[in-house]
Amino acid sequence: MNTVYLDGQFLPIDQARVSVMDRGFLFGDGVYEVIPSQDGKLVFLDLHLARLNSNLKALQIDYHCEMQEWTDILSRLVAEHGGGRCSLYLQLTRGVQQFRSHVSAPGVQPTRFAMVMQPNEGTRGMRVITLPDTRWHNCEIKAITLLANVMYQQEAKRQGADEALLVRDGLLTEGAASNVFVVYGTQVHTPPLEGILPGITRRVLLELLHRHQVDCRELPIPVEQLARADEIWLTGSTLQIAPVLAVDGRAVGNGEPGTAWRRALHWYQRYLQVRRGGQDVTSNRIGVPAGRGTGC
Numbered sequence: 642m643n644t645v646y647l648d649g650q651f652l653p654i655d656q657a658r659v660s661v662m663d664r665g666f667l668f669g670d671g672v673y674e675v676i677p678s679q680d681g682k683l684v685f686l687d688l689h690l691a692r693l694n695s696n697l698k699a700l701q702i703d704y705h706c707e708m709q710e711w712t713d714i715l716s717r718l719v720a721e722h723g724g725g726r727c728s729l730y731l732q733l734t735r736g737v738q739q740f741r742s743h744v745s746a747p748g749v750q751p752t753r754f755a756m757v758m759q760p761n762e763g764t765r766g767m768r769v770i771t772l773p774d775t776r777w778h779n780c781e782i783k784a785i786t787l788l789a790n791v792m793y794q795q796e797a798k799r800q801g802a803d804e805a806l807l808v809r810d811g812l813l814t815e816g817a818a819s820n821v822f823v824v825y826g827t828q829v830h831t832p833p834l835e836g837i838l839p840g841i842t843r844r845v846l847l848e849l850l851h852r853h854q855v856d857c858r859e860l861p862i863p864v865e866q867l868a869r870a871d872e873i874w875l876t877g878s879t880l881q882i883a884p885v886l887a888v889d890g891r892a893v894g895n896g897e898p899g900t901a902w903r904r905a906l907h908w909y910q911r912y913l914q915v916r917r918g919g920q921d922v923t924s925n926r927i928g929v930p931a932g933r934g935t936g937c
């Protein structure tokens with residue numbers, strides 16, 4: 642039986658209960674993270690908790706995730722799952738309130754929930770469609786209110802695609818559950834951090850590309866420029882870096898995963914190994930390239 646964590650307790654999933662007065666249930670008033678685990682080790686947990694804490698602060702939810710406490714909780718869930726490759730889902734809502742009111746009452750305790758999600762989808766070639774980005778203006782918050790994202794991915798599936806690339810004012814923003822990188826010759830472009838989620842994988846990949854002297858820029862990407870892309874990549878914690886094979890039914894490059902993608906994935910996976918080996922967890926951690934916001 643899958644064990645989950647709920648407000649201080651480890652329980653079988655079918656015994657975990659949340660009140661119908663929880664503001665997460667009534668309003669979608671909460672935030673979440675998806676944290677990969679490989680060989681029993683949590684990947685970039687410090688970066689995920691930093692983003693979560695930043696989001697909690699932005700929503701004025703009075704809770705701070707302590708690194709040691711959440712390392713212990715999530716590690717225990719991974720161990721009970723049997724280790725291996727999986728992802729952890731961690732959700733915090735503003736908590737349970739006696740009356741339904743948009744305005745939250747003082748003293749409400751957040752509801753803390755975590756579970757193992759499996760299987761990890763892993764890296765694979767993706768077919769995508771483009772759709773208008775109709776979401777709100779606070780997409781930098783990893784909110785549990787994912788209705789628009791759900792609709793985009795349902796539409797992608799209906800059209801036989803794996804992901805939707807979103808377009809606002811003629812510019813690419815991100816995927817429904819991923820960030821996007823576009824390769825033109827030797828240059829790699831990714832949309833700037835405006836109205837998108839500051840993805841952990843995006844951030845790590847940007848830093849690795851800079852380290853390897855790849856000409857990588859955070860620039861607005863007009864959707865019509867996708868037609869001349871040599872490669873397009875999607876990034877996400879469970880996807881890692883995935884090559885896009887086709888956009889709206891039209892092949893990207895020769896329709897095969899590209900050589901730049903192969904190299905980037907190699908750097909990324911090697912970096913994961915180094916970091917997991919304990920050499921790089923706090924002392925030489927990925928920094929934020931100067932002048933770029935992270936939202937973390």
Ligand SMILES: Cc1ncc(COP(=O)(O)O)c(C=O)c1O
Binds near residue numbers: 817820838879
């Ligand atoms: C909208 C959106 N953008 C980007 C990402 C990628 O973020 P990360 O690399 O932190 O997983 C996600 C992940 O779920 C997402 O939902």
